[in-house]
Every structure is written in structure tokens, then in C-alpha cells.
Amino acid sequence: MSEKGKNLIIRTITGVLFVAIMVTCFLDPIAMIFVFALITGLAIWEYCGLVNEKEDVVVNRFITTVAGVCFFLSVAGINSGIISTNGVFIPYLLTIIYLFISELYTKNSNALNNWAYTMLSQLYIALPFAMINVLAFRQSPDGRFGYYYLLPMCVFIFLWANDTGAYCFGSLWGKHKLFPRISPAKTWEGSIGGGIVVLILSAVVGFIEMKGDNLSGLNLLQWIGLGLVVVVFGTWGDLVESLFKRTLGIKDSGNILPGHGGILDRFDSSLMAIPATVIYLYTLTLF
Numbered sequence: 001m002s003e004k005g006k007n008l009i010i011r012t013i014t015g016v017l018f019v020a021i022m023v024t025c026f027l028d029p030i031a032m033i034f035v036f037a038l039i040t041g042l043a044i045w046e047y048c049g050l051v052n053e054k055e056d057v058v059v060n061r062f063i064t065t066v067a068g069v070c071f072f073l074s075v076a077g078i079n080s081g082i083i084s085t086n087g088v089f090i091p092y093l094l095t096i097i098y099l100f101i102s103e104l105y106t107k108n109s110n111a112l113n114n115w116a117y118t119m120l121s122q123l124y125i126a127l128p129f130a131m132i133n134v135l136a137f138r139q140s141p142d143g144r145f146g147y148y149y150l151l152p153m154c155v156f157i158f159l160w161a162n163d164t165g166a167y168c169f170g171s172l173w174g175k176h177k178l179f180p181r182i183s184p185a186k187t188w189e190g191s192i193g194g195g196i197v198v199l200i201l202s203a204v205v206g207f208i209e210m211k212g213d214n215l216s217g218l219n220l221l222q223w224i225g226l227g228l229v230v231v232v233f234g235t236w237g238d239l240v241e242s243l244f245k246r247t248l249g250i251k252d253s254g255n256i257l258p259g260h261g262g263i264l265d266r267f268d269s270s271l272m273a274i275p276a277t278v279i280y281l282y283t284l285t286l287f
Contacts, residue, residue, distance in 0.1 A: 026153040043263040044068040056110040065093035068126035073131035079137040081145030128271045158230040162194040169193020183242045195231040202227025236274030
């Protein structure tokens with residue numbers, strides 16, 4: 001078997017296992033919190049390793065990773081009702097204070113760079129992943145907390161559908177580059193094709209849910225709007241990570257997922273799509 005064939009098999013097996021784990025974890029709230037806390041930690045660890053390769057950048061990899069996981073778990077605890085006090089954020093605040101003050105004693109050449117790259121990990125990775133808890137948990141008027149897996153799971157299903165559709169349409173008809181300076185392989189035809197696939201899929205999901213319990217509270221048009229938000233911001237998320245890698249001069253963020261690169265490569269789209277979905281859903285409640 002050729003090397004290309006072996007890589008395809010490895011990529012396929014990894015992809016199937018990845019999707020199976022992701023979908024399965026959404027079926028149980030504790031599993032979802034555990035898996036995404038782990039993903040948050042791995043992503044920040046990976047990020048710190050990449051930026052530490054830059055000249056004059058020394059980020060405390062361990063404490064920065066601990067901080068991001070603490071923030072994720074704090075948001076999960078509050079939104080799930082497991083913890084009812086904002087004191088849960090104290091460990092996170094302590095790690096952030098430590099990361100700032102420690103630069104006084106490390107004698108690193110550029111403290112400003114270190115602070116900037118450290119806090120970027122929290123804004124770019126920890127905060128977006130933590131917002132998955134806002135999508136998954138909801139408090140009813142009587143004060144009870146409920147877990148609804150459909151919305152967060154659909155964000156990822158829509159992202160996967162968008163990637164698949166964009167690849168197929170781009171391979172068949174792609175001619176016009178979407179953003180050649182950042183990602184030469186992406187085309188307008190692929191992006192539009194992926195978007196159409198997601199809009200159809202979101203309409204189907206919305207129709208099925210409205211025939212059932214309609215726990216999301218969204219109507220058909222709002223589900224289609226959700227699909228559009230995921231497509232647009234997921235594409236931007238992909239481009240943002242491409243710009244990040246291009247700035248660092250690397251092709252993949254890592255190799256933890258055989259055939260798929262690193263954690264950031266696999267979750268780049270979601271880092272923009274998740275917070276955008278939260279904004280979209282909260283905006284709907286205003287009108």
C-alpha cells in the first residue's frame with residue numbers, strides 16, 4: 001500500500017474515533033465537562049509550546065494551562081448549578097495574578113511579550129471553550145438547572161458538515177480563492193457549498209426538533225440562522241488559526257491527532273463559532 005493510502009486510512013480512523021467520542025460525550029453532562037476540560041488543557045498546552053518557540057517569548061506552560069482549565073471548570077460549575085458561588089473563580093484569579101507577578105522574578109528579557117501571549121491563551125482558547133457550558137446548561141424559572149445537549153452538539157455537527165461540504169464543492173468546482181493571503185486552498189465555491197449543506201441540515205434539525213419537545217425554543221428560521229452563524233464564524237475561526245500558524249511559520253499546530261494535526265487544527269473553527277452562537281442565542285431573547 002502506498003504512503004498516501006496509509007495516511008488516508010489513518011486519517012479516516014482518527015476522524016471516525018474523534019467524531020464518536022465527541023458525539024458520545026454530549027450525551028452526558030459530566031462526560032461533556034470532562035472531555036472539554038481536557039480539550040481546553042491540551043489546546044493551551046499545545047499553544048504554549050508553539051509560542052515559546054518564538055524569540056523573546058517565555059510563557060509558563062504549566063500554570064497557563066492550569067489557569068485555562070480552572071476557568072473552564074469554574075464556568076461549568078456555575079452554569080450547571082454544581083457550584084452556586086462565584087468564589088469558584090478564586091483559583092483561576094490566583095493563577096492569573098501569579099502569572100503577572102512571577103515576571104518580576106524570572107528575569108526574562110521581554111515581560112510584555114510573555115504577558116501578552118499568556119493572556120491570549122485565555123482569550124483565544126479558554127474563554128471560547130468555556131462558553132460551551134452556556135449553550136449546554138439552562139436554568140428554569142423555578143431555579144432548576146437542566147442539561148440540553150442538542151445546541152452544543154449541533155454547533156460541531158454543523159462545523160463538520162461545513163468542512164465536508166466545502167471540501168467536496170471546492171474539489172469539484174473551486175476556482176476563486178477565498179482568502180489567498182492566509183489560506184490558499186480555500187475557495188468561494190467550497191465555502192458557499194459548505195454553507196448550503198449546513199443551511200439544509202439546520203433546517204432538517206429544526207423541523208425534527210419542532211415536531212418533538214422543542215427544548216431549544218428555536219423556530220425553523222432561527223435554526224437556519226444558527227446554521228448561518230456557525231458557517232460564517234466557523235470559517236473565520238479557521239482563517240484566524242491559519243493566520244496564527246502562518247505568523248509562527250508552521251504547517252500544523254501539532255501531531256496529537258494522526259492525520260489531522262494538533263488540537264488547535266481540529267478545533268480552530270469552534271473557537272469562533274461557539275462564542276458567536278452564544279451571542280446569537282442571547283440576541284434572539286432581546287427581540
